[in-house]
Amino acid sequence: MALYDRIADLPLVVDGVEFDQHERDTSSGFTRVTTEIALHGEGATGRGEDVTYDEDDQRSLPDADLDLSGEYEFDEFSRTVGELDLFPTGPGREDFRDYRRWGFESAALDLALRQAGERLADALDREPNAVRFVTSMGLGDPPTTDRVERWLEHDPELEFKLDATSEWTDDLVADLADTGAVRVVDMKAQYGDAEVNQRPDADLYRRVRDGLPDALVEDPAYTDETTDVLDAARERIAWDAPIHGVESVEALPFEPDWLNVKPSRFGSVASLLETLEYCDRRDIRTYGGGQFELGVGRGQVQLLAALFYPDAPNDVAPRAYNDPEPSPGLPSSPLDAPAPEDATGFRWER
Numbered sequence: 198m199a200l201y202d203r204i205a206d207l208p209l210v211v212d213g214v215e216f217d218q219h220e221r222d223t224s225s226g227f228t229r230v231t232t233e234i235a236l237h238g239e240g241a242t243g244r245g246e247d248v249t250y251d252e253d254d255q256r257s258l259p260d261a262d263l264d265l266s267g268e269y270e271f272d273e274f275s276r277t278v279g280e281l282d283l284f285p286t287g288p289g290r291e292d293f294r295d296y297r298r299w300g301f302e303s304a305a306l307d308l309a310l311r312q313a314g315e316r317l318a319d320a321l322d323r324e325p326n327a328v329r330f331v332t333s334m335g336l337g338d339p340p341t342t343d344r345v346e347r348w349l350e351h352d353p354e355l356e357f358k359l360d361a362t363s364e365w366t367d368d369l370v371a372d373l374a375d376t377g378a379v380r381v382v383d384m385k386a387q388y389g390d391a392e393v394n395q396r397p398d399a400d401l402y403r404r405v406r407d408g409l410p411d412a413l414v415e416d417p418a419y420t421d422e423t424t425d426v427l428d429a430a431r432e433r434i435a436w437d438a439p440i441h442g443v444e445s446v447e448a449l450p451f452e453p454d455w456l457n458v459k460p461s462r463f464g465s466v467a468s469l470l471e472t473l474e475y476c477d478r479r480d481i482r483t484y485g486g487g488q489f490e491l492g493v494g495r496g497q498v499q500l501l502a503a504l505f506y507p508d509a510p511n512d513v514a515p516r517a518y519n520d521p522e523p524s525p526g527l528p529s530s531p532l533d534a535p536a537p538e539d540a541t542g543f544r545w546e547r
Contacts, residue, residue, distance in 0.1 A: 199470075199471075199474065200321055200470040200471075200473065201272075201466065201467045201470045201471060203320055203321055203322065204271055204306065204309070204310075204317075204320050204321070204466070205270065205271055205272035205467075206270050206272070207270065207271040207306075207309040207310065207313060207320070208268070208269075208270060208309065208312065208313070209238070209268070209269045209270065209271050209274050209305060209308060209312065210238040210239045210267075210268050210269075210312065211236050211237070211238045211265050211267060211269070211274070211305070211308070212237050212266055213236075213237045213238075213266060214234065214235065214237070214263060214265055215234075215235045215237070216232050216234060216258055216259045217232070217233040217235065217492070218230060218231070218232050218233075218255065218256075218258075218259070219231050219232075219233065219492050220491075221491050221519075223489060223519050228252075229489045229491060229519075230252045230255040230256070231246055231247060231248050231249075231489070231491045231492060231494070232246070232247040232249075232255050232258050232259075232300070233246050233247075233493055233494075234246065234247060234301055234304045235304065236265070236301075236304045236305055236307075236308045237308075238308055238312065239312055241308060241311040241312050242308065242311070243304045243305060243306070243308020243309070243310075243311055243542065243543075244303075244304050244307055244492070244493040244544065245299070245300040245301060245302065245303030245304030245305070245306075245307065245493065245494065245497070246300050246303070246491070246492045246493055246494030246495075246497070247296060247297045247299075247300035248296050248299075248300070248461050248488035248489065248490055248494060249288065249289075249296045249297055250293070250296075251287060251288065251289030251290070251293065253286070253287065253289065254286070254287040254288050254289050254297075257284070257285045257286045258283075258284075258285070258297075260285045261283060261284075261285045263281070265277070265278075265301075269305075271305060271306060271309050271466075272467070274302075274305045274309075275302055275305070275465055275466065278298055278301045278302060278305075279298060279464075279465060283297045283298065283301065284297065290391075292441070292462070294464070295441060295461065295462060295463065295464030296461045296462075296464075296488070298464040298465060299460060299461040299462075299463065299464055299465070300461070300494075302464075302465055303460070303466070303494070303543060306466055306542075306543045307493075307497075307542040307543040307544055310541070311541060311542040314541070315541075315542075316537060316540050316541055316542070317500065317504070317540070317542070317543045318504060318540060321504065323504045323505070324504075325500065325503035325504050325534045325535050325540065326503055326507035326508075326534050327503070327507060327531040327532060327533055327534050328499055328502045328503045328507050328511060328513065328530075328531050328532045328534075329356075329507065329508055329509065329511060329530050329531045330356075330499075330502075330510075330512070330513050330514045330515075330530045330531070330532065331355075331356040331357055331358045331380050331381065331510045331511065331512055331514065331530075332348065332355060332357055332358070332514045332518040333357070333358040333359075333360070333383075333512045333514070333518075334357065334358075334359060334360070335359070335362075336359060336360075336362075336365075336369075338362075338364070339364055340362060340364050340365055340369060341369070342369065342372045342373060345359075345373065345376060345378070346376075347522065347523065348523055349376060349378065351523035351527070352523070352527070352529055354529065354530070355378060355529075355530065356378050356379075356380045356510060356530065357376075357378050357379050357380065357381075358380060358381035358382075358383060358415075358510065358512050359373070359381070359382055359383065360383045360385060361382050361383065361384055361385075361395070361401060361405060362395060363395070363396070363398045363400075363401050365401060365404060365405070366404075367404060367408065370404050370405060370408035370409060371408060373408075374409055379409050379411075379412045380412055380413065380510035381412060381413045381415055381435065381484075381510055381512070382405050382409060382412050382413070382414055382415065383415045383416060383437070384398075384401070384402065384405075384416050384417040384418070385416055385438075386416055386417050386418035387416040387418065387436070387437070387438040387439050388416075388438055396418075397417070397418035397419075397420045397422065397423050398423075399420075399422040399426050402414065402417055402423055402426045402427060403426045406426060406427075406429065406430045406433075412433070413433050413434075413435040413455055413510070414427070414430060414433050414434055414435065415435040415436070415437050415457060416435070416437050416438055416439075417434065419450050431451065431454075432454050433455070434454070434455070435453070435454075435455035435456065435457055435484075436449060436455070436456055436457065437456075437457035437459065437486060438462075440456055440457065440458070440459075440462060440472075441462045441463055441464065442463060442468045442471070442472055443468075443471055443472050443475045446472065446475065446476070446481070452479065452481070453481055454481065454482060455481070455482050455483070455484070456476060456483050456484075457483075457484055457486045457512070458472070458473070458483045458485055458486065458501070458505075458506070459485075459486040459487070459488060459498075460497070460498060460501060461494075473505055482506075482509065483505065483506045483509065484502075484506050484509030484510050484511050484512070485498055485499075485501060485502035485505075485506055485509070485511040485512065486511075486512045486513070487512055487513050487514075490516070491516065493544060493546075495513070495515070495516055496544055496545035496546055496547070497543060497545065498513050499511075499513045499532065499545050500535060500540060500544070500545040503532075503534055503535060503545070507531070507534075514530075515527065515528055515532075528547075535547075
C-alpha cells in the first residue's frame with residue numbers, strides 16, 4: 198500500500214481554527230516570525246506551523262476569513278485547503294503558498310491522528326529511530342572558523358552544514374577540513390531573486406570539492422564555467438531549494454544521489470510521501486531540513502527524519518542551535534527516538 202493511502206481516509210472533524218505567532222532572533226541575523234496553526238475538533242487539538250518567511254504575510258494570517266469546520270476524510274481536507282487562497286494579502290513569494298498549505302495540512306494530520314488515538318509511525322507502519330543532526334550556520338563577514346570552533350568546544354562531536362560564500366579562501370577551507378566535522382556545504386545558488394541567493398562561482402565550487410572531499414555540495418548552479426567542476430563530484434551533489442515534488446526531482450540536470458527534504462516545500466502531505474517513495478525506489482538518499490521553525494513544526498521535521506532518514510546529516514537540530522552562542526544542557530546528536538507517549542499524532546514533543 199502506498200504511504201499516502203495509509204492516512205488518506207483518516208476521519209477528521211474540525212470545529213475551529215486558532216493562530217499563535219512566535220518570534221525569535223536567529224544566528225543568521227534576522228528576526229524569525231512563524232505562526233502555529235491550531236485546529237480544534239472533538240476535544241482534541243492538532244497543530245502545524247506556517248514557516249512563510251515574509252513577516253507581513255505572517256502578521257496578516259490571523260485576519261484570514263477561513264471557515265474550515267466540518268467532517269472530512271484527511272484527503273478531502275487536503276484537497277479543500279489546496280483550493281483555498283490562504284493569504285489575506287500577499288504572498289511575498291509564490292512558493293510561500295506551499296509553506297502555508299503545509300502548515301494547515303500538518304495540523305490536520307496531527308488532529309486526525311489524535312482523534313484516532315494513533316501515532317504517525319503506526320499509521321505509516323514505520324518505526325522511528327534516533328536522529329543524527331547537524332547544525333547549520335554561516336561563517337560571518339569576513340568568514341572565519343570562530344563560530345565553528347566555539348560550538349566544537351561545547352560539543353566536540355557536533356557536525357555542521359555551512360553556508361558558503363565566494364569569500365571562502367583556501368586557508369579557511371583547510372581549517373574547516375581539519376575539524377573533520379563539515380558534512381554539507383550549501384552553495385545557495387538556487388534561490389533566484391531571494392536575498393540569500395549566491396552567484397555561481399567555479400573557483401568556490403572547486404575549492405570546496407577538493408578541500409572538503411567528504412562533504413555534500415548542496416544547491417550549486419550549473420553554468421558553462423561550473424559544469425566541469427561539479428561533474429567531477431556528481432555523487433556528492435545534493436539539491437534542496439528546487440525540490441517540491443516528484444516532477445521537480447525529474448527536472449534536475451541528472452538523477453541525483455542526494456536530496457534535502459524540507460516538508461514545507463512540498464505543500465501537501467501527499468506530495469511529500471509520494472516523493473519519499475520515489476526516492477526509495479530509485480535509491481536516492483535523503484536527509485531532512487528545517488525552516489527555522491519556532492513551534493511544533495520543529496518536532497514534526499525531526500519526527501519525519503526519525504521515520505525516513507535517521508542516519509543522514511539532517512539539518513533538524515533542536516531550536517536552541519539557532520542561537521548565536523551555545524548554551525548549557527543542549528541535547529547532543531543523535532536525538533533519542535521518540536517514545537510512544539511523546540509521539541501521538543503528528544508530533545514529537547520533548
